Amino acid sequence: MDKIGLYAVPVVISVIAAWGALKGTDIFEAFKEGARDGITSLVSIAPSVIGLVIGVNMLTASGFFDMLCGWLSPVTQSLGVPPEVLPMALMRPVSGSGSFALLNSVFEKCGADSEAGRIASVMAGSTETTFYAIAVYFGAAGIKKTSYAIPAAVLADMTGMLMAVITVKLM
Amino acid sequence: MLAYLWLFMIIVSFFCSILTGNVEALAMSITEGADKAIKLLLSMAGVMCLWTGIMKIGDKSGLTDAAARLLSPVLARLMPEQRHNSKAMRSVAANVTANILGLGNAATPLGIKAMREMAASGDERTLPDRSMILFVVINTASLQLIPTTAAALRQAAGSTQPYSILPCVWISSAAALAAGISAAKLFGAWRKNG
Numbered sequence: 001m002d003k004i005g006l007y008a009v010p011v012v013i014s015v016i017a018a019w020g021a022l023k024g025t026d027i028f029e030a031f032k033e034g035a036r037d038g039i040t041s042l043v044s045i046a047p048s049v050i051g052l053v054i055g056v057n058m059l060t061a062s063g064f065f066d067m068l069c070g071w072l073s074p075v076t077q078s079l080g081v082p083p084e085v086l087p088m089a090l091m092r093p094v095s096g097s098g099s100f101a102l103l104n105s106v107f108e109k110c111g112a113d114s115e116a117g118r119i120a121s122v123m124a125g126s127t128e129t130t131f132y133a134i135a136v137y138f139g140a141a142g143i144k145k146t147s148y149a150i151p152a153a154v155l156a157d158m159t160g161m162l163m164a165v166i167t168v169k170l171m
Numbered sequence: 172m173l174a175y176l177w178l179f180m181i182i183v184s185f186f187c188s189i190l191t192g193n194v195e196a197l198a199m200s201i202t203e204g205a206d207k208a209i210k211l212l213l214s215m216a217g218v219m220c221l222w223t224g225i226m227k228i229g230d231k232s233g234l235t236d237a238a239a240r241l242l243s244p245v246l247a248r249l250m251p252e253q254r255h256n257s258k259a260m261r262s263v264a265a266n267v268t269a270n271i272l273g274l275g276n277a278a279t280p281l282g283i284k285a286m287r288e289m290a291a292s293g294d295e296r297t298l299p300d301r302s303m304i305l306f307v308v309i310n311t312a313s314l315q316l317i318p319t320t321a322a323a324l325r326q327a328a329g330s331t332q333p334y335s336i337l338p339c340v341w342i343s344s345a346a347a348l349a350a351g352i353s354a355a356k357l358f359g360a361w362r363k364n365g
Contacts (some may be wrong), residue, residue: 005334012317016225020232027228034227037276038220042212048173050208055180057204062184063191093311095173103324104211112330121325121336125318126343130311136279137307138299141286145297148358149304153311156351160312163343171339 048097056101065105081165082116084109089123089161093130093154100124115168122164127157211327218323226272235272239264249352250302259288263306273315282310301359308355312348315340 020027059065069083076083088102103124110116130153138146188197229235243264247254254260262285269278289303318340325333 005332005337008317008337009334013225016229016234019234020228023232025228025232027232030228030231031224033224034230035220035224037227038223039216041223041276042216042219046209046212049212050205051177052173052180053208053211054201054204055177055184057200057207058184058197059180059187061193061196061200062188063193064183064187067187067191095176098173098176100320100324101208103321104328107324107328107330112325112328113332113335117325117328117330118336118339121318121321122339122343125315125321125336125340126313126347128311128313133311134307137282137286137310140283141290141299141303143290143297143299143303145299147299147304148355148362149299149307152304152308152351152354152358155354156308156312156347159350160343160347163346164339167339167342168336 045097048095049100052095052097052101053104056098056105060105060108065109079165080169082110082119084116085120085123088120092124092127092161093157094132096129096132099129119164119168122168123161126164127160130154130157211324214327215320215323218326219319222273222317222319222323223276226274229272230269230274230277235265235268235274238268238271242267250305252300253289253292253302256289256292259285259292262288266306267309267314270310271314271316273317273319282306301355301362304359305352305355308351309348312344312351314344314348 017027020030065084065087068087072086073083076086084106088099088106091102092099103120106120107117112118112121131150134146134149134153138144138149184197188194239261243260246263246267247260250260250263253263262281266278266281266285269275269281285306286303289300289306317334318336321336321340322333325336
């Protein structure tokens with residue numbers, strides 16, 4: 001299974017570069033333009049990342065997460081989930097920068113390649129900032145009632161989180 | 172929203188550090204956090220730009236359009252209320268493909284455009300139609316070929332295999348998407364009006 005992840009990167013890059021060249025695109029110009037977009041979006045997320053990394057770092061240093069994990073571990077242990085991933089899982093639907101800071105705190109505590117680190121990575125990669133997306137999209141369309149959008153989206157998130165635990169444990 | 176969250180983090184940390192006797196560590200952690208945040212962003216920047224650059228090549232050479240064409244029949248089936256609204260359906264397909272390719276900068280404006288076009292199709296409405304809800308649910312399930320941010324952060328944290336999570340992410344995303352679509356369809360069938 002690790003092989004798929006290993007091959008995915010060179011395969012995706014080669015296929016896209018070859019396709020672009022075949023279509024007559026100036027692939028290096030396009031790459032530069034895209035990379036510039038990457039810088040722009042990094043700059044735009046930087047202020048909130050700085051604020052929230054400070055916040056999470058404070059919570060870690062104060063011993064809050066150790067306390068929280070102590071309280072949560074009887075519950076999470078019975079589910080087979082490392083308690084360290086829970087703060088990230090709870091933050092994920094609310095704030096992208098917040099979950100980013102918490103994902104990093106899991107890496108710092110347990111290591112990126114540990115079971116907790118991989119579960120948290122898969123959770124972060126397979127779900128979205130659900131509440132933010134709902135607010136932005138319905139807000140843009142001028143619709144105040146979200147009807148059943150939140151329960152359906154939350155159900156999707158919970159499925160993604162659960163599958164993150166299952167797939168990491170099995171693979 | 173984030174203002175409350177941030178306040179919570181700061182105040183809780185302070186009280187917690189008094190309880191656990193970690194005030195000194197807390198004091199250190201504040202400036203250390205600011206320092207760490209920028210180092211993190213810098214150490215991720217290269218990988219992030221790599222992916223936005225690669226995906227831009229795909230976008231510029233028509234890969235997004237081709238993928239959108241491939242997806243449109245599926246999306247039309249999923250959104251019967253809007254299937255004849257070709258303008259909206261084009262934006263929907265473009266948004267979904269941009270998400271899959273990880274073109275976050277492009278995906279959100281396209282999604283907003285899609286929502287506005289879907290809202291404009293009906294009468295003056297306060298309640299979203301089933302297609303609009305399904306579209307937002309699809310967006311929250313985060314289908315993405317390469318989970319760029321998570322991979323870049325893993326690499327910055329010294330992972331030996333930052334991309335080993337890919338198969339798990341694909342399976343989990345697909346499961347989340349399937350659950351979201353099923354739930355939206357089910358709740359939609361229960362809803363009486365529109």
